[in-house]
Structures are given as structure tokens and as C-alpha cells.
Amino acid sequence: MFLAHILQAHPEALPLNPIARWEWVFPIVESIHICGFTLLVGSIVILDLRLLGICLRSQPISRIAKELSPWIWAGIALQLITGPYLFSGDPREYVQIAAFRNKMLFFALALIFHFTVIGVATRPSADSAPLGWRRPAALVSLGLWFCVLLAGLWIGNL
Amino acid sequence: MSFMRFCEWLSETQVSHYLREAPYPFPVLIIIHIITIAVFGGMVVMGNLRVLGRALRSVPVSQVIGQFRPWKWTAFGILLVSGTLLAASDPMEYRSNIMFWISNALLLVAGANALIFRFGAYRRVGEWDNAAEAPPAARRWAGLSLFLWIVLIFAGRAIAFF
Numbered sequence: 193m194f195l196a197h198i199l200q201a202h203p204e205a206l207p208l209n210p211i212a213r214w215e216w217v218f219p220i221v222e223s224i225h226i227c228g229f230t231l232l233v234g235s236i237v238i239l240d241l242r243l244l245g246i247c248l249r250s251q252p253i254s255r256i257a258k259e260l261s262p263w264i265w266a267g268i269a270l271q272l273i274t275g276p277y278l279f280s281g282d283p284r285e286y287v288q289i290a291a292f293r294n295k296m297l298f299f300a301l302a303l304i305f306h307f308t309v310i311g312v313a314t315r316p317s318a319d320s321a322p323l324g325w326r327r328p329a330a331l332v333s334l335g336l337w338f339c340v341l342l343a344g345l346w347i348g349n350l
Numbered sequence: 351m352s353f354m355r356f357c358e359w360l361s362e363t364q365v366s367h368y369l370r371e372a373p374y375p376f377p378v379l380i381i382i383h384i385i386t387i388a389v390f391g392g393m394v395v396m397g398n399l400r401v402l403g404r405a406l407r408s409v410p411v412s413q414v415i416g417q418f419r420p421w422k423w424t425a426f427g428i429l430l431v432s433g434t435l436l437a438a439s440d441p442m443e444y445r446s447n448i449m450f451w452i453s454n455a456l457l458l459v460a461g462a463n464a465l466i467f468r469f470g471a472y473r474r475v476g477e478w479d480n481a482a483e484a485p486p487a488a489r490r491w492a493g494l495s496l497f498l499w500i501v502l503i504f505a506g507r508a509i510a511f512f
Contacts, residue, residue: 219511223504226384230503234392238418247417251409259406263399341385349377 211281218281225274229344232267233337235260236306243313243330245323253326257314268303286347295343302336309333357441369439376439383432387503390425393418394499401492403483410479415472449512453505460498467491 211217241247242256279286286292310333312318313326351359360366369375399405400414437444444450471488478484484492 216511219507220504223507226387226503226507227500230388230391231395233388234390234395237389237392238396248409248413250413255408256406259408260396263396263405338385341388342381345381345384346377349380 209280211277218278221274221278224270225278228267228270228274229341231263232271233341235263235267236333236337239264239310239314240330240334243310243323243326243333245327252316252319253314254316254319257310264306289347291343291346295340295347298336298339298343302333302340305333305336353445357445360438360441366438366441369435376436379432379436379439383429383436386425386428386432390421391499391503393422393425395496398492398496401484401488402496403481403489407482411481411484412475412479415475444509447509447512449505449508453502453509456498456502456505460495460502463491463495463498467495 207213211221238247239257239260242249242251242253248256309329313329318326361370369379396405397415397418400407400409400411406414437450467488471485471491478488483489
């Protein structure tokens, strides 16, 4: 919203933005955005499958979480660069699209859930404990990220 | 029947008309296609990064590649079906779309690359299963694989642009 205000305050700057100026910039940045969510969601899915006890069961959860974490961060960084840039092409339009607002909401919720609940679930001290509540937590995480993808992809269909 | 005739015939079938003209099938198929890429593409990426010694270094290579294999095949099946249906929605359009053919060619090259790795360098994985990084030959295939899948995402997205 804050970014939309800045960009709306300078409508004369919009035609200078490469994404509004050349039609091929959008699909290229969007392709990077797709690579970014493949990295981000793909790594989180692997971690969630481990928390569900489906994949890599012989490995301690905390170690899987630690070794995936740089790639999760790399994915987040890519999305925080490409996402706002895609948005900057037509901010006034995007803020009015319900799918866009839902996506931002789910993205915030998914990130908060990942760094709080999943963070606790992957602590080394819990490694030898039974999976217990961590299974449903992993399902909630999977559900939230699925909603982010669904709402995000729906933006393009409107 | 020539390929041109086949495309003409296909685009006149009921399925093709439905996929092209009803409001929901096309976007729903695209969404299934891309969500499958996001959810399972990560397993391809992590498998390659493991061989390159850049991710999950403490997990044996054969576990990262072997345990994700059924998931990757499932995903590949979903992508194949949804991709074929997307192509069947408008064969006359796609047959003249250069990016459609580039994407398919890339898919074949990436598939061949995966097979060469699987039945080449990967056969002796027991010797470097626990090593932080694989031998240079295996690393080259993994790097090439990563590169090909990334280019395929760009080419696939570009189909809609051309």
C-alpha cells in the first residue's frame, strides 16, 4: 500500500519504468519470479514433508531445516525483489484486484507461520521427540503456501 | 496424415473446442501446471544442488535423489497431462509458436540429460554418497540440469508472449 502511494504520487514517472515501457520486460521478470517461488515453496515443501515423516526420515529435522534455510532465504530475497517490481508496473490496478490482496495476506501469514511455528517445530531440542503436533503444523504450512500460489496465479487470469 | 492435418483435426474435436472456449479450463490447467512446477521443481533443484554440494550436504546423495524420485515422477505425469491438454486447446496456434517448440526441445534435452546422469555418473553413487560434493563429472551433469530447467521455465513462460 505504501509503495502504491509513492508510485501514485508520481504518475509522470511511470512511463519511464522499463516494465511499463517495454512489453518483454514483464514476462522476463515474471519468469524470475516463477524460479523464485519454485525455490522458496519447493524447499519449504521438502521441510514440511520431513515434518510429516514422509521424506528423509533418517535425518534429524533440525539439520534439514538448517541446510535448507539459505535456499529459503534466497527464495524470499528473489521474491521481495521481483514481486514489488512486477507490482510497480501498474500499482493502481493491482491494489484493486482481490486476488492480489489475498495473495499478500496469505504471503504474510505463510511467512509468519514459517518463522514462528515451523521455527519452533524444527528446533534441535525437539529432534528426538515424536512428531506429534508438528504434523498438523506442517499441513497448515503446506495449505498456506498453496493459497499464496493459487491467489498469485489467479492475478494473471483477471 | 500430415502434422498440419492432425492439428486441424485436433482443433475441431469437442475436447479442443471446450478447452478453448469455456472460461475456466484454460486458466485452471495453467494454475495446475505452474503449482506442480513450484511444489516439485524444488525437489529437482535440491537434488541438483545436493550433487553440486550446495544444499543438504549432510544427507547422502542417494537419499535426496532416491526419496524424491516417486514425487518427481508423479509431478512429471501431472505436467505432461496438463501440458498436453493446454497444447490441445489450440493446436493451430501452438504449431506456429516458436517458443512452444523450443520448450519441447528443451524438455527432451533435459530429459536426456537426466537419463545420462542416472545411468552414467549416478550408477557409482555408492562411492561418493556421503561426500559433501560429487565428482566433477556428476557435478557437470547436475549444473547442466539446473541450467536447462531454469531456461525451460523462461521458455515456457514465453509461449504466452509469442
